[in-house]
Amino acid sequence: MLDRAPDPTATLPDAPGVGYKAQHYAAIGADPGAVRWLEIHAENYMGDGGRPIAQLRHLRDRFPISCHGVGLSIGGEAPLDRDHLARLRRLLDWLAPAAFSEHLAWSTHDGHFLNDLLPLPYTAATLARVAEHVDEVQQTLGRQMLLENPSTYLAFAESEMSEIDFLAGIAQRTGCGLLLDVNNVFVSATNQGWDPVAYIDAFPLDRVGEIHLGGHDAQADDHGAPLLIDSHGAPVVDPVWALYAHTIRRGGPRPTLIEWDTDVPDWPVLASEAARAARVLADAAAEKPG
Amino acid sequence: MSAQDAFAAALLDPARPAPAGLTDPAGRPAGARFDVYRNNVAASLTAALETGFPVLRRLLGAEFFAAMAGVFLRAHPPRGRLLMTYGTAMPGFLEAFPPVAHLPYLPDVAQLELARRQAYHAADAAPLDAGALAALPPDRLTAARLRLAPALRLVRSDWPVAAIWHANTTPGAPPPGTGAQDALVTRPGYDPEVAALGPGEGAFVAALMAGAHLGAAHEAGAATPGFDLTQALGRLLAGGAITGIEEESA
Incomplete structure (x- = not known):
């Protein structure tokens, strides 16, 4: 399927990563601390050249x-934007990332990009459409993608199934993996009146290829x-850390991202969040019987 | 109207009620919950404009700029998914936005900020060694075309646009004077640089960008008294803006 040799770094370790910000380039190079991998937003690296792409070429090594x-x-x-999908394919071809993920959301309408992750009703019709789109993405990119659970602020009267059944249904139909954002679980559970622990317990954790943690x-x-x-x-707030620890104890260690995209702090603050994720992973490993 | 038609229309128009069928956990109308999405869209696009137009923001003040961004993003939501290119409609918007009619230089300032952003993300290109130009006999040089870096941008203005930009980005820069100014954006390495061009230099660079032979570009520049070819070429070379010499095959 892919016209290149597998990249030796092509798996994410079950360890902390951070969302990469250009202002941290030198600090990460000097001392990444507990950070073992980086996440980038694809759209920020779809320019033709310049510093962003040069930095990413260094980081990927x-x-x-x-x-x-x-x-x-x-x-x-609407149908997926083929031009955008082609741009994404070109990026993934040279970057050869260990994972590619996207959101269970919509953000574009009538040719306008709204730059937010907008919610969907959980119906059979929506599920069929999203599954078709995930299939198309995976076929175009020649790889499995991870689909992320959203933060939601409202409910749709027309929804027919739970968010977990919806996500599990997409994964089952398409073979995609899931990105479990534990902060999104906490946010949505609070906003929707769900029990966040019960959500994690019902989630198909064996499908999860990456975890996100962030603030709200x-x-x-x-x-x-x-x-x-x-x-x-x-x-990341304490109840989300507790929910994360529960997730790891239940499902095993996973690559875990600290996401910090607005009011980005100095590197030591982000590094300390990553170190805390490393401690949770280590504690869970130490608790394992045998 | 599809469900997402209604959702998107209400997102961008605060006067519209939230679409039907959106609820809180108790089944009551979503109310403020829908406003979260409205706020996210407006705040994230405003932030993108603040990042993209720092000098406009400084000239107008943060509060005014944010309010204007709210008007702009509803009139011109992004057409593409790359926010690095968002705001190309800003110069035209400013020309027709009555509250800034007394600041006629703003559209050109916006154009210069767009040019810098485009230069920042433009394709890399290895600059030509200065010696290659000097090594060419004058008659061949005159008949040659210069290959220009993808990052090169020219903003020709009736206002001192480069000086306005420098006065608002560089500590200690002199206050801008008056009069027309052409601004050149080059990207030696990775950081775009803005320079005010000398007499005739804007016409010279414009001719080169349009594909003129060096001789014809020279004539275009020299139509303005005081044009200095050596300075003009030196500025392009120093900015890494010349990437090759194209000679018609002899």
Whole structure:
């Protein structure tokens, strides 16, 4: 399927990674700490050249890279954008990342890119459409993708199934893997009145190829109920760390990303979040019987 | 209207109610929950514009710029999925935006900021060694075309656009004067540089970019008194903007 030799770094280790930010380039080179791999947003590296691509070419020689798309609009009603898919293919061809992931969401409508991860009703019709799109992505890219569970702020009256049944159905039909964002689980569970631990316990963890952890903001809805907003702009909160530890104990270690995209802190702050993920992974390994 | 038609229309228009069928966990209308998506769209696109137009923001003030960005992003939501190219409609928008009609240089400042961003992401190209140009006999040089770096951009303005840009990005830079100015954006290495061009230099570079022979470009530049060919070529070479010499086969 792929016209090149397998890359020796082509798996993500079951260890911490961070979302790469250009301002951390020198610090990562000097001391990556517990960070063993990096994630990049695909769309930021679709320019023709310049510093972003030069930096990424250096980084890919040193770290396994996870490529995270934010613009495919896999949940969109319209067909996938073939030009964008071709751009993605060109990027993955030279980058040879260890993983490629995208979101269970839509972001483009009527030719306009809305730059947000918009929600979907969980119906059989939506499932069929998303599965078709995931199939097309995997066929075009010649590789398996991971599909990420969303942060959601509202529900659709027309939904017919749970989010987990929806994601599991897509994975089963398409053979895709799943990216489990534990902060998104906590955010959505709070906003939707679910039990986050029960969500993890029902999730097909054997399908999970990568975990995300990030920060969120807290607001309230019109009735005073807590409304959490996925922000990627703050430290991971303690209840999310606890939910992550539960996930690892239950499903085993996984490559774990610290996502911090807005109000990005200095490297030591991000490195300390990665170190905390490393401790959770180590503690879970130490607890294992035998 | 499909479900996503209705959702997208309400996202960009705060006056529209949230679409039907969106609820909270108790089945009540989504209300403020829908506004989270509205805010995310507006805030993320505003942030992209703030990143893309730092000098406009400084000239207009953060508060005014944010409010203007809210108008812009609804009139011109991104057409592509790469935010690195978002905002190409900004110069035209500014020309027709009455609250900034008293600041007629803003569209050119926006054009210069776009040019810098395009230069930053442009394809890499190995610059020509300065000696290669000097080694060519004058008659062959005159008949040659210069291959230019993909990062090269020219912004020709009735306003001192390069000086305005420098005054708002470089500590200690002098305040901009008055009068027309042509600005050149080059990218030696990875960081775009902005230079104010001398007399005739804008016409010279414009001719080269249009594919003119060096001799014809020289004539275009020399139409303005004070044009200095050596300085003009030196600036392009120093900026890594010349990547080759194309001679018609003899």
